[in-house]
Amino acid sequence: MAGMPGLPRHVHMLSMHTSPMAQPGVGDAGGMNVYVAHLAAMLAAQGIDVTLWAARLHDGEPSRRRLGERLEIRHVDLPGGPHRDKNGLRHHLGAFAEAVVEGAGPGPGQVVHAHYWLSAMAGAEVADRLGAPLVTSLHTSALVKNLRASVGERPEPAFRIAGERSVVEASDALVVNTPTEARQMHELYGAPLDRLHVITPGIDPHVHHPPRNDPRDTRPGVDDPIEILMAARLQPLKGPELLIEAMRLLAPDRLPVHATIIGDGNADYLARLRELVDRYDLGAAIAFEPAVPGAVLAERMRAADIVAVPSSSETFGLVALEAQACGAPVVASRIDGLAEAVRDRRTGVLVADRTPRAWADALRALALDPAHRRALGRAGAVRAAGMTWAVTAERVAEVYSSVLRHGHRAAPALAH
Missing domain, CATH: 3.40.50.2000 (Glycogen Phosphorylase B;)
Structure with a gap:
């Protein structure tokens, strides 16, 4: 599939604040980790080289580990050692971006796909320096969380809202899960409709299936x-x-x-x-x-x-x-x-x-x-x-193909 015209040679998938290999339900790991891990595996299975990038949050996380013939993960050491404060990672966006750029190296056919606003802030710099298009999946957004917050829920900070507005502007494409999320991104963040792509997440049919004898x-x-x-x-x-x-x-x-x-x-x-x-x-x-x-x-x-x-x-x-x-x-x-x-x-x-x-x-x-x-x-x-990760990956690959055809838009510099 990677050899077909228009599809990427290499996708750099950024998940700065949580390793895609982390156990969902622990710490900051949840549905996004499942999403990134399965999407990366399915893209690799379709013939695209994929590197997952995350900050090292725990001492036991390997610097580099091959997960398959076309799939690997790299954990980046940031100044001060492993960082467990998610919001504190925003002070190290430049160091994370530098490590990705250095590890990726130059070359055509690369796509940066950032997951969550922190990754997208770093991803904007990576995309600019590599001359690669930036695809962003926010997964959650501060403005929507604040609108829906119940009693006892701490509101998302202003710096996150500002960061999300910046990455929406900087992204060549925004992948969202539902039409509702697309409408929210357009109405609350001003995301252009032609950059929004609604792609439903999937399930692993080998794991998620009804009982044989119920x-x-x-x-x-x-x-x-x-x-x-x-x-x-x-x-x-x-x-x-x-x-x-x-x-x-x-x-x-x-x-x-x-x-x-x-x-x-x-x-x-x-x-x-x-x-x-x-x-x-x-x-x-x-x-x-x-x-x-x-x-x-x-x-x-x-x-x-x-x-x-x-x-x-x-x-x-x-x-x-x-x-x-x-x-x-x-x-x-x-x-x-x-x-x-x-x-x-x-x-x-x-x-x-x-x-x-x-x-x-x-x-x-x-x-x-x-x-x-x-x-x-x-x-x-x-x-x-019928809603499998293979279907999701095929549709995401189509987005990659589209942004490669149109090229990366030079974005305003994002404040780190």
Whole structure:
């Protein structure tokens, strides 16, 4: 594929603040890590050389590691050693960009694809110095997060908003997950419509598929425990407190409902969540577990009766698509990308109000209707089966081809 006219010889995929190889659900690793890792692997499988670039955040991360015949990852050492403060990385954009430029070397047919605003800030300099087009995927945006923020969520800082505005202007193409995200980028950031490309993320069909023999088909009814699963980085944005509050409202019903919350987070925040569970005497109804590898999480989704995604903001909500592929009905907030990742009343239930009462009502209705759960799960599996990373990679490669044809626009210098 790389030898075909117009396609890149080499893609430099920047993920400065988190290694694509990091365990999702731990630290800053989440859906974006899954996205970058799978997209890179599929592009490499299609014959394009791909180098992943990330800042070294932990001592154990290798400087350079080959992941396949056409795929490698490089971790860049920044001044002062490994950096664990994401926002502090903005002071080292120049050093990161320098390392990428030096490692990439000159040559035609290169594309820089930056993921998240920090990578895009550095990527603008890399693209200018290599004479290569810059493709940006923000994955999340500060203005949208601030608009959707709930009580207790810290607003995104002004320097991030300014940085995102700069990289939108500097990018030759912007890849977004949904039409909603495209509209937000245009209305809030002034992104030109002709630079916006809507490309849906995918699933790995070898990992995300419905169970071969579904134990949910043989359950006699509501007397059996109904397992609700939530998997996310544990932070206010993801809504674990909302799920706990909803479970508190379900307790008087004496429904056999149990929730498992999988993921890691800030120690103080985790302590606060556990405190909440203890205060409501929900220790028998809610369990916390650390983040698990993707294949293990897929098994847990296949065994779950309901997968809950109570986030306040998501550009897509990859976990919701993965859950559907595994045959689990999804209950999710009716916001942003989740409203497009889940088909309301067809593959899951979208909850319009992010209140404990609305969530309790939605969970109760599904808990009491096993036939509806099965129907939603089966429809979700059918829908998600065709949404693979191979399809995503083919469409992203078309964007690369387009920007190579048009060439890189010289962008205003970005402040580091």
